[in-house]
Amino acid sequence: MKKITFSIGGVHPNDCKLAADRPIEVLPIPETLYVSMAQHLGAPAKPVVSVGDKVKTGQVIAEPGGFISAFVHSPASGTVKSIAPRADLAGRMVPHIEIAVEGDEWAEGIDTSDALIAEIPEDRAMMLERIKNCGVVGLGGATFPTHVKLNPAPGSPAAEALLINGAECEPFLTSDYRLMLESPKPILIGASIMQKILGGPKCYICIEDNKPQAIKVMGEALEELGFSNMVVQPLLKKYPQGGEKQLIQAVMRREVGSGALPISVGAVVQNVSTAFAVYEAVQKNKPLITNVLTVTGDCLPVEKQHNYRFRIGMPLSYIASYAGGIPTEAAKIVSGGPMMGRAIANIEAAAVKGSSSLLYLKESTTRRWTESACIRCGRCSEACPMGLEPFLLNRLYKGGLTDELEKNAVQDCIECGCCLYSCPAGIPLLDNVRQAKLQVMGIIRARAAAAKAAAGQANK
Amino acid sequence: MNSTLILTIVILAGLGLILALLLYFVAQKFKVEEDPRVGKVEECLPGANCGGCGFAGCHDFAVTSCAAPDLSRHYCPVGGDPVMQQVAAILGYKVEAKAPQVAVVRCNGTCTARPRTNTYQGVQSCKAKAWLYAGDTACQFGCLGCGDCVAACKFGALSMDPQTGLPVVDQEKCTACGACTGACPKNLIELRAKGPRGMRMVVVCRNQDKGPVAKKACANACIGCGLCVKTCTHDAIVLENNLAYIDFTKCKLCRECEAVCPAGSIIGVNFPKPLDKEAVKARIAARKAAAAAVKEESK
Structure with missing residues (x-):
């Protein structure tokens, strides 16, 4: 099949997939787990257990705190030791449930066998309910609750395509790649389940061409399973291909409008890990308590790099020490990829559903350039995959011109970092554009709230 | 040559006159009526356009204050009371001193x-x-x-x-x-209120974590022990979310809270003398002893 990619902007960082040949290992469970209540986008979950309660693996320990929220399950069996605020990755205090681990005894009704169940149930409502009850969230990075995304608001257009995102365009990360190699069939069955829920749109398994092995394995698995309305779509390597809007543009040649959701052009995008989680939820009633994480970096020898299947709530420091400790050359530890990931301020923080990596970077890779004057070379505008002009947005932000910023669509920025990556003058474009975006989003939200209040008054 | 010169002068002068008349009539026709007091009010204001009053600069403050029924929503924090008195005099309103x-x-x-x-x-x-x-x-x-x-x-x-x-x-x-x-x-x-001769008491901390966590993070953190609340005789201190806060409208500047604070996160500013902790503590102890004695007697 012809390789395709998105048409505007993008950059080509060295992909550094150093841990690509390391199979997924299962991490042993430590003595204590700290389960965060804010593992998903939206309202934090509300604990439903109290201190001293005995919990089993997979038992619900927190329920959704709002419409956009998700269930949280116990990652091991043991006793609830405390429910208290604890610092997360960024050092912010978030409520955590501390569990003293006593074993790994699963709750009833969960199928823990390795048997592959290929038969897909017919009942759409039941499948959605299971996805919701198993706390499945988007594992591509945004951790948006999956059941909300798979159940578009009434009145929105019908889904025409389901894109399974296996692009993994961020350098260094290999967790999705390993998952595709090791569990291709569960991913495809998960995709097929989502297809059924959405009313049978065509499904594309999108994989970048720097992972030929994954393309081959997924293609073979697809042939064996014999799903007809599903294809493996190879993509040309380009960052940020894994961005929702970029992937839709690449595969469907449709552009998602400013401020609109992908469903407005008939597209739904789900990550391969999410597809795997959906498979486990629907076919085995297994809640989302594990995910794959890559321990990698440019200051680690290949034999020290790992792909781990972790349980949520494991402290990152535990994972780091299990993997052989933090290398002394590491100047920065990042959670996520080097382009969009966040530096970890607190290594004691617990792993969450969306954790994808522990990335150790050398001082020379993370060093910030000294800022010099903009020479109007236009590289940032060329690199921007959303077609924005970062140099202009930067200037408007410094001048405090919020109206102009809004006219120049700063709110469409996806914060991929291509502008910063391509700037030869070392201008912190992304930092400033992000602040501008926050400002403008605040204004837009305030305006929407005011309009809503005015409409409410008029109705009275 | 002479006639050319005269002709030029006449044409230019005539042109000037016609345009001047035109401009005059246009100006008359499209005149914007502005409250004459706006200019006067603006003159009193500091002119820094800082936005501290909540309006978009000094001119906006002047325009809105002239249109407002009273000056309850208008206060220039930069100019303070003297400026507000002037503004009130121009507009014929009354303002209370802040x-x-x-x-x-x-x-x-x-x-x-x-x-x-x-x-x-x-x-x-x-x-x-x-x-x-x-x-x-x-x-x-x-x-x-x-x-x-x-x-x-x-x-x-x-x-x-x-x-x-x-x-x-x-x-x-x-x-x-x-x-x-x-x-x-x-x-x-x-x-905060500047206080008499600039003297004021402040809790110089915003840490809402529990004591041990806060103390580990910062040696000067308020640990939320509540000693200051128990000591204060003026009900000026509240303890909320592991953090003390002094209500400056109630504080009488006795400095007892500063003396008892074990974390050193309550600080008195601009006091003429440094705090004699022992003397203040002795005073508190004496008061407590007296109170206990009264209690004993009533029993």
Whole structure:
């Protein structure tokens, strides 16, 4: 099949997939787990257990705190030791449930066998309910609750395509790649389940061409399973291909409008890990308590790099020490990829559903350039995959011109970092554009709230 | 040659006259009626356009104050009472005198008291830093030290102290316009009454973590022990979310809270004499003993 990619902007960082040949290992469970209540986008979950309660693996320990929220399950069996605020990755205090681990005894009704169940149930409502009850969230990075995304608001257009995102365009990360190699069939069955829920749109398994092995394995698995309305779509390597809007543009040649959701052009995008989680939820009633994480970096020898299947709530420091400790050359530890990931301020923080990596970077890779004057070379505008002009947005932000910023669509920025990556003058474009975006989003939200209040008054 | 010169002068003069008349009539036709008091009010105002009053600059303040039925929504924090009296005289309104205020930084997490747990490399802006994470120390409530407040101050009243890494308010220059309070993403700066001869008591901490956590993060942190609340005889201190707060409208400047605070996070400013802790503690003990004696007697 012809390789395709998105048409505007993008950059080509060295992909550094150093841990690509390391199979997924299962991490042993430590003595204590700290389960965060804010593992998903939206309202934090509300604990439903109290201190001293005995919990089993997979038992619900927190329920959704709002419409956009998700269930949280116990990652091991043991006793609830405390429910208290604890610092997360960024050092912010978030409520955590501390569990003293006593074993790994699963709750009833969960199928823990390795048997592959290929038969897909017919009942759409039941499948959605299971996805919701198993706390499945988007594992591509945004951790948006999956059941909300798979159940578009009434009145929105019908889904025409389901894109399974296996692009993994961020350098260094290999967790999705390993998952595709090791569990291709569960991913495809998960995709097929989502297809059924959405009313049978065509499904594309999108994989970048720097992972030929994954393309081959997924293609073979697809042939064996014999799903007809599903294809493996190879993509040309380009960052940020894994961005929702970029992937839709690449595969469907449709552009998602400013401020609109992908469903407005008939597209739904789900990550391969999410597809795997959906498979486990629907076919085995297994809640989302594990995910794959890559321990990698440019200051680690290949034999020290790992792909781990972790349980949520494991402290990152535990994972780091299990993997052989933090290398002394590491100047920065990042959670996520080097382009969009966040530096970890607190290594004691617990792993969450969306954790994808522990990335150790050398001082020379993370060093910030000294800022010099903009020479109007236009590289940032060329690199921007959303077609924005970062140099202009930067200037408007410094001048405090919020109206102009809004006219120049700063709110469409996806914060991929291509502008910063391509700037030869070392201008912190992304930092400033992000602040501008926050400002403008605040204004837009305030305006929407005011309009809503005015409409409410008029109705009275 | 002579006639050419005269002709030119006549034509130019005529042209000028015609255009002048045209402009005069246009100006008459499209004249904008403005309240004559607006100009007068604007003249009294400081003209810094700081926005401290909540209006978009001094002109907007003047226009809206002339249109308003009273001056309850208008107060120029920079000019203070003298300016407001002038404005009230022009508009024929009455204003009540307000106590002069000053910006107060509620963080004492100096470089020595608050060890750094990580290094920040991004843009030197508190706003960007606060968005990214809790800060480069274990205290998620404290000053980030990038100086957004200094940049926001239009009167040069704020500066960063390189020794402590905290902003310092110049009390003479501070006009209490409130620009810094909005600029601080951690809400550390508060406008407080200047107090008699500038004397005031402040809890210089915003840490809402529990005692041990707060203490581990910063040696100067309020640990929420509540000793100050128990000691205060004026009901001026409230303890909320593990943090003491002094209500400056009730505080009588007795300095007892400062003497009993084990964390040293209550500080008295501009007092003529340094605090004699032992004397104040003895006073509190004597009062307590007397109260206990009264209780005994009533039994």
